[in-house]
Amino acid sequence: MKNASKTMFNIGNIFTIVTLALGALFTVIGIIMAIVGGIGVANGDDSAAAAAAAGGSLIGTGIYLLIASILCLIFVGKAKRELANETTRRPAPFIVTIVFGAIDWNPFYILAGIFGLIAEGQQGNN
Numbered sequence: 001m002k003n004a005s006k007t008m009f010n011i012g013n014i015f016t017i018v019t020l021a022l023g024a025l026f027t028v029i030g031i032i033m034a035i036v037g038g039i040g041v042a043n044g045d046d047s048a049a050a051a052a053a054a055g056g057s058l059i060g061t062g063i064y065l066l067i068a069s070i071l072c073l074i075f076v077g078k079a080k081r082e083l084a085n086e087t088t089r090r091p092a093p094f095i096v097t098i099v100f101g102a103i104d105w106n107p108f109y110i111l112a113g114i115f116g117l118i119a120e121g122q123q124g125n126n
Contacts (some may be wrong), residue, residue, distance in 0.1 A: 001119035009080055009097075010113035015106050016069050016076075023065030030058030065104075072104040083116065091117055 031057030040048025078091035093118040101109025 001115045001121065005094075005112045005115035005119055008108045008115060009076075012076070012101065012106050012108035012112055013073075015108050016072050016104060018051065019067035019104060019106070023062045024071055026058045026062030026065065030055045030060075030062055033070055061071070068104040072100045072109070075100050076109055080084075091120060097101060097113065 008011065017066070033051050035055075037048045037052025037055055042053060076097050079096045082093045094113040096113075097109050097116065098113035101111075101113060
């Protein structure tokens, strides 16, 4: 289970970096759509309001993904370093990983946390 947890951490890091890039892309596209939609509305095009609204939604989603991914990389990175130390026998790093995996919509961090908790439980029984 310990190796599975490490593997899930690595896959989760890749997934978070992809999510970070998507957040940046959504934010940029949303800003462009909002500007173009706003210009269209100012010129009297009523259908441009939908583009401006979609742009606002993309901006919000992109900013959420950016913030969640950055926080996830920071806190899960700390948890991973703490686990690499192997002198601590606490479930806190795994719980942090599960929580930030849920915030960032990253199933690999959630699985890494669950597998880590199981591995720690198995070590504690031996």
